[in-house]
Amino acid sequence: xxxxxxxxxxxxxxxxxxxxxxxxxxxxxxxxxxxxxxxxxxxxxxxxxxxxxxxxxxxxxxxxxxxxxxxxxxxxxxxxxxxxxxxxxxxxxxxxxxxxxxxxxxxxxxxxxxxxxxxxxxxxxxxxxxxxxxxxxxxxxxxxxxxxxxxxxxxxxxxxxxxxxxxxxxxxxxxxxxxxxxxxxxxxxxxxxxxxxxxxxxxxxxxxxxxxxxxxxxxxxxxxxxxxxxxxxxxxxxxxxxxxxxxxxxxxxxxxxxxxxxxxxxxxxxxxxxxxxxxxxxxxxxxxxxxxxxxxxxxxxxxxxxxxxxxxxxxxxxxxxxxxxxxxxxxxxxxxxxxxxxxxxxxxxxxxxxxxxxxxxxxxxxxxxxxxxxxxxxxxxxxxxxxxxxxxxxxxxxxxxxxxxxxxxxxxxxxxxxxxxxxxxxxxxxxxxxxxxxxxxxxxxxxxxxxxxxxxxxxxxxxxxxxxxxxxxxxxxxxxxxxxxxxxxxxxxxxx
Amino acid sequence: xxxxxxxxxxxxxxxxxxxxxxxxxxxxxxxxxxxxxxxxxxxxxxxxxxxxxxxxxxxxxxxxxxxxxxxxxxxxxxxxxxxxxxxxxxxxxxxxxxxxxxxxxxxxxxxxxxxxxxxxxxxxxxxxxxxxxxxxxxxxxxxxxxxxxxxxxxxxxxxxxxxxxxxxxxxxxxxxxxxxxxxxxxxxxxxxxxxxxxxxxxxxxxxxxxxxxxxxxxxxxxxxxxxxxxxxxxxxxxxxxxxxxxxxxxxxxxxxxxxxxxxxxxxxxxxxxxxxxxxxxxxxxxxxxxxxxxxxxxxxxxxxxxxxxxxxxxxxxxxxxxxxxxxxxxxxxxxxxxxxxxxxxxxxxxxxxxxxxxxxxxxxxxxxxxxxxxxxxxxxxxxxxxxxxxxxxxxxxxxxxxxxxxxxxxxxxxxxxxxxxxxxxxxxxxxxxxxxxxxxxxxxxxxxxxxxxxxxxxxxxxxxxxxxxxxxxxxx
Numbered sequence: 004x005x006x007x008x009x010x011x012x013x014x015x016x017x018x019x020x021x022x023x024x025x026x027x028x029x030x031x032x033x034x035x036x037x038x039x040x041x042x043x044x045x046x047x048x049x050x051x052x053x054x055x056x057x058x059x060x061x062x063x064x065x066x067x068x069x070x071x072x073x074x075x076x077x078x079x080x081x082x083x084x085x086x087x088x089x090x091x092x093x094x095x096x097x098x099x100x101x102x103x104x105x106x107x108x109x110x111x112x113x114x115x116x117x118x119x120x121x122x123x124x125x126x127x128x129x130x131x132x133x134x135x136x137x138x139x140x141x142x143x144x145x146x147x148x149x150x151x152x153x154x155x156x157x158x159x160x161x162x163x164x165x166x167x168x169x170x171x172x173x174x175x176x177x178x179x180x181x182x183x184x185x186x187x188x189x190x191x192x193x194x195x196x197x198x199x200x201x202x203x204x205x206x207x208x209x210x211x212x213x214x215x216x217x218x219x220x221x222x223x224x225x226x227x228x229x230x231x232x233x234x235x236x237x238x239x240x241x242x243x244x245x246x247x248x249x250x251x252x253x254x255x256x257x258x259x260x261x262x263x264x265x266x267x268x269x270x271x272x273x274x275x276x277x278x279x280x281x282x283x284x285x286x287x288x289x290x291x292x293x294x295x296x297x298x299x300x301x302x303x304x305x306x307x308x309x310x311x312x313x314x315x316x317x318x319x320x321x322x323x324x325x326x327x328x329x330x331x332x333x334x335x336x337x338x339x340x341x342x343x344x345x346x347x348x349x350x351x352x353x354x355x356x357x358x359x360x361x362x363x364x365x366x367x368x369x370x371x372x373x374x375x376x377x378x379x380x381x382x383x384x385x386x387x388x389x390x391x392x393x394x395x396x397x398x399x400x401x402x403x404x405x406x407x408x409x410x411x412x413x414x415x416x417x418x419x420x421x422x423x424x425x426x427x428x429x430x431x432x433x434x435x436x437x438x439x440x441x442x443x444x445x446x447x448x449x450x451x452x453x454x455x456x457x458x459x460x461x462x463x464x465x466x467x468x469x470x471x472x473x474x475x476x477x478x479x480x481x482x483x484x485x486x487x488x489x490x491x492x493x494x495x496x497x498x499x
Numbered sequence: 500x501x502x503x504x505x506x507x508x509x510x511x512x513x514x515x516x517x518x519x520x521x522x523x524x525x526x527x528x529x530x531x532x533x534x535x536x537x538x539x540x541x542x543x544x545x546x547x548x549x550x551x552x553x554x555x556x557x558x559x560x561x562x563x564x565x566x567x568x569x570x571x572x573x574x575x576x577x578x579x580x581x582x583x584x585x586x587x588x589x590x591x592x593x594x595x596x597x598x599x600x601x602x603x604x605x606x607x608x609x610x611x612x613x614x615x616x617x618x619x620x621x622x623x624x625x626x627x628x629x630x631x632x633x634x635x636x637x638x639x640x641x642x643x644x645x646x647x648x649x650x651x652x653x654x655x656x657x658x659x660x661x662x663x664x665x666x667x668x669x670x671x672x673x674x675x676x677x678x679x680x681x682x683x684x685x686x687x688x689x690x691x692x693x694x695x696x697x698x699x700x701x702x703x704x705x706x707x708x709x710x711x712x713x714x715x716x717x718x719x720x721x722x723x724x725x726x727x728x729x730x731x732x733x734x735x736x737x738x739x740x741x742x743x744x745x746x747x748x749x750x751x752x753x754x755x756x757x758x759x760x761x762x763x764x765x766x767x768x769x770x771x772x773x774x775x776x777x778x779x780x781x782x783x784x785x786x787x788x789x790x791x792x793x794x795x796x797x798x799x800x801x802x803x804x805x806x807x808x809x810x811x812x813x814x815x816x817x818x819x820x821x822x823x824x825x826x827x828x829x830x831x832x833x834x835x836x837x838x839x840x841x842x843x844x845x846x847x848x849x850x851x852x853x854x855x856x857x858x859x860x861x862x863x864x865x866x867x868x869x870x871x872x873x874x875x876x877x878x879x880x881x882x883x884x885x886x887x888x889x890x891x892x893x894x895x896x897x898x899x900x901x902x903x904x905x906x907x908x909x910x911x912x913x914x915x916x917x918x919x920x921x922x923x924x925x926x927x928x929x930x931x932x933x934x935x936x937x938x939x940x941x942x943x944x945x946x947x948x949x950x951x952x953x954x955x956x957x958x959x960x961x962x963x964x965x966x967x968x969x970x971x972x973x974x975x
Contacts, residue, residue: 114932115867116898116899150719151717151719151720157689157779159689159690159694160717160719162724162727163690163694178948178951178952180952182934182948184865184932184933184934185865185898185900185932185934186865186934186936187686187863187865187900187902187936188693188730188731189863189934189936190934190936190941190944190952191941191949191953191955192952193728193952193955193956194728195723195724195725195726195727195728196723196725196728198719198723198724199718199720199722199724200722201722213898215775215897216775216776216777218777219777220777242639243639243748244748244751244812245747245748245749245750245751245810245811247779281777282777282778283776283777283818283822285815285818285819285821285822286777286811286815286818286822288818289811289812289814289815289818290815292814293812293815335720337713337716337717338716339638339716341635341638342637368716368717368719369717369745370639370745370746370747370748371638371639371640371697371715371717371745372716372717406714406715407713407715407716408713408716410720412720412721420721420722423713424710424711424721424722425709425710426703426707426708426709426710427701427703427710429703430703430711430725430736430737430963431723431725433959433962433963434723434725434959436962437959437962438955449722450722
């Protein structure tokens with residue numbers, strides 16, 4: 004391996020000194036993603052990258068990938084850093100490639116109904132841009148982990164909304180995984196492989212995304228229910244009635260308790276369902292009538308239009324509760340729609356049992372699937388903070404029991420891979436072996452767990468070791484005698 | 500059989516010094532039509548050889564056992580064959596010699612044409628008798644064994660409270676499995692067949708049951724989405740035995756509206772406008788006059804017929820119909836009474852399918868809706884020029900893309916298929932945004948990115964199927 008100083012000089016020669024960082028502070032910023040990590044993780048992984056590189060063009064990304072053949076440093080690609088399980092965090096240092104300087108929207112093709120953007124563009128910016136041109140995105144993902152999100156019931160999945168990608172492969176060459184024309188998955192379309200890959204197959208530098216004509220009408224509806232299972236039954240009722248709203252989500256009252264602690268003008272805490280409708284005026288009106296009927300069956304109370312519209316406008320700002328506790332852990336699972344009422348109850352039960360502050364949320368993904376996305380608050384500056392990670396393990400186990408599965412593997416949840424895929428795990432592993440036989444891009448994640456130590460015997464740990472660690476965290480959490488009171492502490496602090 | 504096998508065969512053939520001078524396209528033609536003026540007789544004999552043994556599958560454990568026997572993990576005795584069958588099996592396959600055996604799945608109905616390279620010395624699986632469908636009680640999904648026909652699924656779903664969202668663009672009597680190892684053109688307005696496949700139950704090349712994807716829920720965020728990347732070629736990576744399908748709730752009301760157009764330009768504008776409107780039908784099926792006459796021999800056929808299936812609440816349907824009428828402006832006539840090709844009794848469907856199957860299909864052309872009228876006119880002219888009257892079936896996608904299947908009234912000999920395919924490709928290549936996706940088109944394509952993707956797929960196949968069981972690759 005080349006010396007770090009030599010590697011730095013080569014990086015600076017490629018990008019210039021202003022786009023290569025190696026200071027302690029900058030490296031620290033990149034040592035975690037959206038999830039908060041306990042400091043003890045530093046014993047196992049070198050979470051701080053050796054260098055942070057900020058390329059501005061695809062050619063620069065390709066040059067960085069080729070450079071790693073000289074320096075033998077691992078490459079970790081990173082987008083907005085909104086992942087939850089360490090997918091964009093280094094495990095052996097190396098070069099972290101931050102894509103956020105590649106943030107140009109390159110072209111809108113109104114005839115072909117696509118927009119092409121670089122990898123660092125945020126979904127919000129892209130959505131605003133296409134809306135200004137009379138289009139909307141058929142699908143907006145909720146996070147970096149999976150490909151579920153807003154618009155699934157009508158617009159399918161993220162992979163249906165992506166017409167093509169530009170990827171720098173581990174050998175430094177460029178690949179368009181799909182043909183130029185829409186071939187419906189034919190002509191050797193490999194795009195699907197990059198969904199869920201968490202940056203382990205190559206570095207996506209551009210995406211061509213489908214857009215649809217702006218709907219005639221958009222409307223948001225919100226209903227308050229007597230309890231969370233009733234809200235879940237309401238969501239199931241939407242699927243059983245054959246309705247196709249743009250999006251349907253539920254959140255428990257605790258979420259609004261946190262919101263209210265942060266902003267006094269937030270809605271009255273209640274177990275709520277929020278539904279976004281799009282379509283022709285008549286169609287939207289008819290769907291609204293049916294939804295009102297479904298909500299009434301579950302004793303749901305329709306909220307004022309301005310409340311619903313406000314909740315809809317703020318749909319992307321879901322985790323402001325993080326400010327209460329300094330940290331937040333989210334568990335992301337897919338469960339069958341038929342078992343959604345049971346799933347939300349289970350999530351609430353696990354949260355209570357582990358004495359955690361948090362919220363249960365869920366939304367419809369398609370006609371068979373709902374995403375169960377509870378979050379819990381944690382304060383990693385306290386000794387007990389890291390034990391909140393046990394919640395993710397317990398939720399994943401519960402999802403398996405309900406014939407669903409957790410989402411995201413990253414650095415922490417690799418032990419779920421075999422549970423998810425059983426004997427097909429070897430098929431999945433074959434993909435990485437074909438694309439990146441030297442494991443130089445984001446290696447030691449998703450399929451296996453590397454440690455920071457290069458010595459035989461301790462280079463990697465059995466994924467089950469991670470499972471045991473998180474299970475211990477859950478047990479410790481359960482035996483912890485007291486419950487955190489983040490809201491009270493926050494209000495006290497604010498008052499002081 | 501198998502696209503990757505054919506592609507690999509061609510790639511290897513062009514590496515042979517004596518053949519490398521032959522232009523790739525000429526070589527493909529020679530191999531496809533079995534041209535004995537270009538190719539040695541031995542090679543042609545190889546290409547004409549069919550798998551010596553066909554196994555009619557009744558249970559997936561039989562496939563497991565078979566794979567294990569062919570891998571040498573179990574003895575042929577364990578197959579429990581009668582003495583006569585046992586002898587036949589061993590002699591036909593040449594068991595006991597140093598050979599590799601492949602397993603291929605025979606599609607129930609092939610829309611286009613057979614592959615270039617048949618399985619040389621392996622076993623062909625016939626899943627016609629493996630055809631049960633299990634509907635979920637509490638969710639809108641079903642698990643269909645690969646031999647179950649699409650029509651069987653489509654007809655049985657409503658009684659269980661479900662709706663099958665995808666329909667075949669060309670109404671042939673396809674098995675559900677033909678969508679993953681054949682060329683069945685299933686699709687819906689809102690998505691391709693893959694959007695409705697949650698998982699495949701497969702037998703791995705080592706004889707294990709392996710589920711690719713998740714039967715109860717969607718496959719998202721669980722590492723690489725191998726299911727959808729391999730779906731059109733799944734039979735070349737593993738042996739699919741059942742498909743977990745995502746269905747929809749049976750609607751309270753549904754209706755098929757039929758619009759006729761006398762002008763291709765008006766048709767194109769209407770279809771483009773529909774996909775830019777807020778209306779979202781279940782499926783949109785199109786036929787030209789030739790195809791319409793095949794489907795409805797007793798009715799007078801207009802130049803173009805568009806059938807749109809809409810569903811919703813009883814009160815909401817009139818609004819949807821009104822919106823459709825606006826979007827389809829320019830139509831000549833509209834009728835709510837014309838039967839669609841799918842909602843007919845099974846025997847009528849089969850009979851029509853037999854008639855449809857007599858035509859020669861060359862594969863799918865995907866093109867922007869607004870170019871459809873012009874494209875169909877060119878196909879018609881090409882058919883007249885080639886003395887093979889042309890027609891087309893098509894279906895529309897919400898993305899503004901039409902999936903069109905041109906067909907010709909011509910004998911199905913391989914040279915005719917080849918020449919007509921070439922003609923369709925030439926026409927499609929001149930339409931901006933169009934793609935000809937037939938198997939021959941895959942072999943003709945030499946664009947660098949495509950070649951790279953095919954090479955990656957081949958490597959993936961070789962890494963997954965290290966036992967060389969699922970349609971193993973062969974070289975000349």
